[in-house]
Amino acid sequence: xxxxxxxxxxxxxxxxxxxxxxxxxxxxxxxxxxxxxxxxxxxxxxxxxxxxxxxxxxxxxxxxxxxxxxxxxxxxxxxxxxxxxxxxxxxxxxxxxxxxxxxxxxxxxxxxxxxxxxxxxxxxxxxxxxxxxxxxxxxxxxxxxxxxxxxxxxxxxxxxxxxxxxxxxxxxxxxxxxxxxxxxxxxxxxxxxxxxxxxxxxxxxxxxxxxxxxxxxxxxxxx
Amino acid sequence: xxxxxxxxxxxxxxxxxxxxxxxxxxxxxxxxxxxxxxxxxxxxxxxxxxxxxxxxxxxxxxxxxxxxxxxxxxxxxxxxxxxxxxxxxxxxxxxxxxxxxxxxxxxxxxxxxxxxxxxxxxxxxxxxxxxxxxxxxxxxxxxxxxxxxxxxxxxxxxxxxxxxxxxxxxxxxxxxxxxxxxxxxxxxxxxxxxxxxxxxxxxxxxxxxxxxxxxxxxxx
Numbered sequence: 367x368x369x370x371x372x373x374x375x376x377x378x379x380x381x382x383x384x385x386x387x388x389x390x391x392x393x394x395x396x397x398x399x400x401x402x403x404x405x406x407x408x409x410x411x412x413x414x415x416x417x418x419x420x421x422x423x424x425x426x427x428x429x430x431x432x433x434x435x436x437x438x439x440x441x442x443x444x445x446x447x448x449x450x451x452x453x454x455x456x457x458x459x460x461x462x463x464x465x466x467x468x469x470x471x472x473x474x475x476x477x478x479x480x481x482x483x484x485x486x487x488x489x490x491x492x493x494x495x496x497x498x499x500x501x502x503x504x505x506x507x508x509x510x511x512x513x514x515x516x517x518x519x520x521x522x523x524x525x526x527x528x529x530x531x532x533x534x535x536x537x538x539x540x541x542x543x544x545x546x547x548x549x550x551x552x553x554x555x556x557x558x559x560x561x562x563x564x565x566x567x568x569x570x571x572x573x574x575x576x577x578x579x580x581x582x583x584x585x586x587x588x589x
Numbered sequence: 590x591x592x593x594x595x596x597x598x599x600x601x602x603x604x605x606x607x608x609x610x611x612x613x614x615x616x617x618x619x620x621x622x623x624x625x626x627x628x629x630x631x632x633x634x635x636x637x638x639x640x641x642x643x644x645x646x647x648x649x650x651x652x653x654x655x656x657x658x659x660x661x662x663x664x665x666x667x668x669x670x671x672x673x674x675x676x677x678x679x680x681x682x683x684x685x686x687x688x689x690x691x692x693x694x695x696x697x698x699x700x701x702x703x704x705x706x707x708x709x710x711x712x713x714x715x716x717x718x719x720x721x722x723x724x725x726x727x728x729x730x731x732x733x734x735x736x737x738x739x740x741x742x743x744x745x746x747x748x749x750x751x752x753x754x755x756x757x758x759x760x761x762x763x764x765x766x767x768x769x770x771x772x773x774x775x776x777x778x779x780x781x782x783x784x785x786x787x788x789x790x791x792x793x794x795x796x797x798x799x800x801x802x803x804x805x806x807x808x809x
Contacts, residue, residue, distance in 0.1 A: 420672055424808050444674035454669035456660070458601045470593050471673040497604070498664070506664075513669065 370445065370520055371433025372398040374419065374552055380427035381414050381576075388414040390576035391428065398520070401543060401553040403563040406573035412556045415573070416523045419554065420448050432521075444472055447519030451526045453498070453510035461485075461494025461509045465516065472517040484512035488538060504535040511542055522546050524555040528562050540566050590675040594683025598657060599690060608691055612652045616645045616699045624706035634707035639769035642703050643725070643762060649695050650729055651754060654688055658737040667741055671807060681803040685734045685796075692726050714772045717781055721772065724788040725765030729758050731795035739806055761791035 374396045381389040389411045417423045469477040488508045543566045572579040623641040661667035768784035
């Protein structure tokens with residue numbers, strides 16, 4: 367049975383790595399059709415927050431609510447798409463093979479047409495018929511974006527997605543984020559690229575040493 | 590879902606042939622060096638061969654697991670698997686299945702090679718020997734797959750794998766060596782069965798343990 371939600375809430379979220387406190391009671395709300403940019407210096411807990419939201423790691427304390435229900439793992443992960451600096455693609459598989467593998471893991475019904483549609487949308491050219499090992503950084507990130515969006519996720523988590531990309535690829539990424547926001551996705555972006563954040567973000571959440579400094583400040587000129 | 594992951598591994602291996610060639614070559618080297626160093630006479634060869642077989646299998650197994658998980662580290666591909674909605678134990682099973690297929694393929698080449706260099710006739714023992722090798726490899730790979738997965742994000746991954754895996758699998762490995770020795774010595778089926786029961790117990794423990802522990806251990 368599919369599960370959907372229009373809001374993600376964290377309550378008193380704490381994450382400890384040994385004696386290191388990565389998150390120290392983070393309360394935040396992320397809504398559908400909204401792009402939230404998480405800001406903060408290195409080590410402020412931005413990526414840790416994304417790892418918990420993506421169900422990759424368990425919080426030490428507190429909870430994450432997806433909609434009105436407290437859900438963990440399983441089918442919920444089908445509703446989450448993640449794009450990070452690393453493309454999470456197998457270097458010895460072609461683009462189609464990579465997308466087909468992840469599509470089957472996500473049990474997508476119309477997989478072939480979905481892959482064709484995403485390839486067209488993100489201008490994934492003939493290079494994707496070669497193993498991923500031979501692609502440029504920009505080419506890798508386009509296919510990685512297609513992989514992240516294969517399952518039409520409700521929650522899209524982006525961790526430094528624009529690092530090392532050329533202008534054309536950043537524009538394509540920006541358009542994709544706008545499209546996902548228009549579709550009603552909850553988009554959470556971690557980036558140090560101020561211009562990129564201002565171009566796509568609706569509001570910001572500032573973290574410092576694992577704590578929220580300021581929440582949901584609208585980015586000027588956008589919201 | 591485990592099959593999807595296993596097939597992905599086999600497709601990558603078919604394309605690169607990296608594990609089969611590097612690991613197989615290493616196994617051949619172990620066998621040739623052992624035969625040159627230890628071979629004294631036909632009488633003694635049946636006592637030496639079990640050790641040579643299992644030393645070759647153990648090292649080839651660790652090498653192939655290490656390489657298989659190194660592929661998961663490239664581009665952080667394993668994170669893609671962990672983020673997908675499949676039950677995480679399926680990842681363990683898939684990696685174990687592909688590891689078994691590759692190790693059995695290597696063993697199918699190495700064991701006859703040991704027989705050739707140590708002048709052994711495998712015809713009367715091949716059935717029981719295959720069973721021991723299958724069961725010994727299954728438990729060994731189950732434990733190895735779990736610890737390879739755990740070490741995938743550790744800097745001392747190769748060291749950790751070797752240091753942790755050998756003491757852990759020692760009882761299973763020793764049982765397999767003794768069972769193989771009994772087979773070559775012409776022991777009755779009942780005596781071999783006792784060791785097969787021990788191997789079966791290790792297989793169940795390692796496979797069930799890996800299946801059950803994979804999710805909680807990979808969630809941190």
